[in-house]
Structures are given as structure tokens and as C-alpha cells.
Amino acid sequence: MRLNRSNLCWLVLALITVSYLVFWALLLVATATYSTPDSWLQVLRSPEIRHATFLSLVTCSLAAGFALLLAVPVGYLMTRLEFRGKSWLDAALDIPIILPPLVVGLCLLIFFQTKVGKVIELAIPFTYQVSGVVLAQFVVAAAFAIRTMRGTFQHLSARPEDVALTLGCTRFQALWHVALPAARRGMVAAFCIAWARSLGEFGPILVFAGATRMKTEVLPTTVWLELSVGNLEAAVAVSLFMVLLAVLVLVAVRATGEKV
Amino acid sequence: MIQLDHITWNVSGRTILEGVTVAIPANTYAVLMGSTGCGKTTLLEILCGLRQPTSGRVSLDGVDVTDLEPRERGIGYVPQDLALFPGLRVREQIGFAPKLRGMAPEELNQRVNRLSEQFGIAHLLDRLPDMLSGGEKQRVALARALAARPKLLLLDEPLSALDESMRAEAVSLLQRVQQEHSLTVLHVTHSSSEAAALGTLHLRMVAGRLEVESKG
Numbered sequence: 001m002r003l004n005r006s007n008l009c010w011l012v013l014a015l016i017t018v019s020y021l022v023f024w025a026l027l028l029v030a031t032a033t034y035s036t037p038d039s040w041l042q043v044l045r046s047p048e049i050r051h052a053t054f055l056s057l058v059t060c061s062l063a064a065g066f067a068l069l070l071a072v073p074v075g076y077l078m079t080r081l082e083f084r085g086k087s088w089l090d091a092a093l094d095i096p097i098i099l100p101p102l103v104v105g106l107c108l109l110i111f112f113q114t115k116v117g118k119v120i121e122l123a124i125p126f127t128y129q130v131s132g133v134v135l136a137q138f139v140v141a142a143a144f145a146i147r148t149m150r151g152t153f154q155h156l157s158a159r160p161e162d163v164a165l166t167l168g169c170t171r172f173q174a175l176w177h178v179a180l181p182a183a184r185r186g187m188v189a190a191f192c193i194a195w196a197r198s199l200g201e202f203g204p205i206l207v208f209a210g211a212t213r214m215k216t217e218v219l220p221t222t223v224w225l226e227l228s229v230g231n232l233e234a235a236v237a238v239s240l241f242m243v244l245l246a247v248l249v250l251v252a253v254r255a256t257g258e259k260v
Numbered sequence: 261m262i263q264l265d266h267i268t269w270n271v272s273g274r275t276i277l278e279g280v281t282v283a284i285p286a287n288t289y290a291v292l293m294g295s296t297g298c299g300k301t302t303l304l305e306i307l308c309g310l311r312q313p314t315s316g317r318v319s320l321d322g323v324d325v326t327d328l329e330p331r332e333r334g335i336g337y338v339p340q341d342l343a344l345f346p347g348l349r350v351r352e353q354i355g356f357a358p359k360l361r362g363m364a365p366e367e368l369n370q371r372v373n374r375l376s377e378q379f380g381i382a383h384l385l386d387r388l389p390d391m392l393s394g395g396e397k398q399r400v401a402l403a404r405a406l407a408a409r410p411k412l413l414l415l416d417e418p419l420s421a422l423d424e425s426m427r428a429e430a431v432s433l434l435q436r437v438q439q440e441h442s443l444t445v446l447h448v449t450h451s452s453s454e455a456a457a458l459g460t461l462h463l464r465m466v467a468g469r470l471e472v473e474s475k476g
Contacts, residue, residue, distance in 0.1 A: 037340040113396040159343035166308050166337040167408050177356075182346040 043237035063137035067194035075149025096143035105207025130208035137198035152186025267316035294465030336405030358409035
């Protein structure tokens with residue numbers, strides 16, 4: 001192939017892309033080769049890590065489920081209804097994405113010290129509890145789930161729903177019978193993205209739910225706790241386990257045809 | 261009978277429809293022509309209640325339906341893209357409206373079978389929309405609209421996706437359907453030949469106003 005200017009341009013762009021991927025591969029390889037598979041397994045078998053793993057899987061699933069329940073109606077509203085102030089509301093929904101994670105945790109902590117927060121805690125205690133872990137994961141994950149569902153509904157034509165209205169549906173029935181079945185791939189993607197986001201959540205959990213071993217410790221907290229006592233091997237083992245889970249989620253999202 | 265009384269539609273300070281007034285008698289096959297973007301689809305959407313007019317009234321058989329929801333108007337609507345429901349089989353598409361109204365399964369099956377035979381799509385009942393040709397989709401969309409037993413059928417360029425040979429067949433199908441179901445039809449088209457073959461009342465939209473061209 002002759003190296004003309006156009007080809008040279010593609011070659012440079014490809015080199016930039018490959019360099020970035022190689023950098024990431026080197027990071028992962030360096031982490032993976034820091035210790036042996038035997039020591040990974042030994043670490044992952046310890047009661048504390050098994051508890052943290054179990055708690056992570058449960059809280060991430062709950063947070064992602066709640067995020068999806070919120071994301072579907074909000075995403076549908078933001079896509080199908082035109083109203084004054086929509087662009088402001090649209091921007092407000094992205095606030096949890098741009099806020100520093102520690103600030104989210106601090107906001108939660110302060111809120112539950114107010115009168116309203118204390119009344120809520122009489123019914124469901126959140127601060128420094130497992131339910132607090134779920135809430136901290138949910139507040140950030142929901143913003144990502146809403147983004148995904150908004151994109152899903154934007155790609156779906158509103159026409160079938162219009163036709164459903166003329167065939168006898170109420171707006172709720174059109175959403176339930178027509179829009180939701182058509183959006184099921186997007187719903188799976190939104191759940192997976194919210195789940196993955198919850199799995200990596202650390203700052204808000206640390207501030208709002210704490211890092212108590214065998215109580216509110218989730219996998220990112222484990223990495224931090226192990227690092228703080230100089231146990232790098234355990235931190236590496238847990239990190240690699242989280243990388244594996246993240247890759248599985250990425251594969252699941254790609255299988256739905258959606259993009260993260 | 262459709263009665264449109266001074267229908268106006270403004271959007272972003274622009275007038276799309278201006279004082280549209282027309283009466284279409286019952287059992288008439290009306291065809292509506294006009295240039296692209298002149299407001300034909302908007303008029304259909306106002307008729308079936310998907311949009312509220314800025315001003316003016318819509319009456320069907322002497323009843324003012326302007327403030328009624330689409331589901332309360334008894335209008336069948338076939339949009340240009342046909343808008344079949346993704347993920348629903350042909351059987352479910354046709355049975356959608358009767359099932360929604362709580363029709364018994366046996367009666368529902370009978371209605372779906374009768375309509376599918378009438379439209380020559382009985383062999384397609386278990387297919388999904390992705391597995392249908394343009395002509396098949398058009399028949400399914402028509403059968404789905406008629407399963408709700410509407411008094412009025414609105415068709416927005418329903419034949420635009422069909423090739424020349426299928427179009428002639430579709431024209432005769434529409435004539436047959438209108439007569440057999442005693443429907444009032446308002447059919448939007450760009451094709452003069454389609455309009456000549458089907459229309460008993462010819463309407464034209466010019467600069468947001470509706471003109472009656474001829475009565476067949």
C-alpha cells in the first residue's frame with residue numbers, strides 16, 4: 001500500500017489508539033503479575049473478603065434495580081414530553097455525574113442529620129448501615145441509568161405509541177404494552193451500567209456508610225482498607241476480581257447492542 | 261361525518277394550519293394532497309387527538325371531540341412508517357385493540373383470523389415485523405387499525421413504500437376495505453394517480469389552508 005497523506009493520517013490515529021490500549025494492558029498486566037493466582041485465591045477465600053464480595057453483589061444489584069425503576073419513567077418523560085425548563089431539568093439530572101464522589105457522600109451525611117432525614121431514619125436507618133451503602137450507590141448509579149434509558153427512548157420512534165393511543169391505550173398502557181417491550185435491551189444495558197457503576201463506588205460509601213469490616217465493607221472499601229495496612233497482595237487480588245466483574249458487565253452491555 | 265371548523269395550528273410563532281374548515285360526509289373516500297411540510301400529517305394528528313389545535317373544533321358524527329383523548333375518538337390511524345409494534349407478532353398486532361378492550365380469547369382469535377384472511381396475511385400470523393416485506397407490513401397495519409372497528413380511517417401515505425406493481429394491488433385492497441367496512445377514509449398522498457383511483461372527494465392543502473378540489 002502506498003503511503004499517501006490520507007493513509008499517513010489513519011496510521012497516526014491508529015498509533016494513538018493502540019498506544020492508549022497498550023498503556024491500559026500494561027497497567028493490568030503489571031497488576032496481575034504482582035502476585036500469583038494461588039495467593040489471589042487465598043485472599044478471596046478469607047471471611048472478610050467473602051463478606052465484602054457478597055455484600056457488593058447484593059447492594060449493587062439492589063442499587064441497580066432501584067436505579068432502573070427510577071430511570072425508566074424519568075427517561076421516558078424526558079424523551080417524550082416537551083415542557084418549559086426541560087433543558088434545566090436535563091442538566092440537573094446529570095449533577096450526580098459531575099459532583100465529586102466525596103461531596104455526594106457528604107451531602108447524604110448532612111441530609112440525614114436534618115429533621116426530615118432523622119424522620120426517615122426512624123423508619124429505615126441509613127447512616128453507617130448496609131442500607132446506606134445501597135443508597136450511596138443508588139444516587140450516582142441512577143444518573144447513569146437515566147442517561148442510558150433516555151438514549152434508548154430517543155432511538156425508539158414515538159409513532160407506535162401514538163398508534164397505540166388511537167387503538168385504545170392510555171399513556172400508561174402505551175408505555176407498558178409498546179414502549180417498554182421495545183426498550184428491553186436498553187433496560188438490560190441501564191441495569192448493567194448502574195450495576196458496574198455501583199460496584200466501583202467508593203467515596204460516598206466511605207463517607208456515608210463507613211468502612212466497618214464484616215458490616216458495611218464492600219469491595220472498593222476492601223481495596224482501600226488493605227492498602228491502608230500495607231497488604232498490597234490482598235488489594236491486588238480484590239482489584240483483579242473487580243476487573244473481572246467489570247469485564248463481564250461490559251460484555252453483557254455489548255450483547256444488548258447498547259454502548260456504555 | 262368529519263367536520264373541521266377553523267382549525268389553526270401554530271408552532272414556534274409559525275402558522276402551519278390556518279382556519280382549516282371542511283366537512284367530509286360519512287362513507288366518503290377523501291384524498292388529501294399538498295406539498296411536503298404543508299401540514300397534512302399535522303392535520304391527521306389533530307383529527308385523531310395526538311395534537312391539540314391552537315384553535316378550532318373537530319367534530320365526528322356531530323359530536324365535538326376536540327377535547328377527547330385519542331382512544332375515545334374511534335379513529336383508526338395508519339402513519340406513513342406504519343409503526344408496527346416492535347417485538348409483537350402479527351397475531352398480537354392485529355389483536356392488540358380487541359385484547360385491550362377485554363375481548364374473550366375465542367372471539368379475539370376469530371376476529372384476528374377473519375381480518376388476516378381478508379388481508380391475505382393468515383400465513384404471517386406468527387411473524388415479527390422485522391420478518392415482513394413492505395407490502396405485508398402495510399396489510400398488517402391496516403388490519404390492526406380495523407380490528408378496533410373504527411368509523412373513520414386516517415391513512416398517511418400508506419403506499420409510499422410500495423413498488424409500482426404492489427401499489428395497484430394495494431389501491432384495490434383499500435377500495436374493498438372502505439366499502440366492506442363502510443368507512444369514512446381520509447388518505448394523504450403525493451400520488452395523483454393514487455388520488456384519482458381512490459378519491460371520491462379531493463382536497464388540497466395550500467399554504468396552511470384546505471381547498472376542496474372536486475367531488476367524485
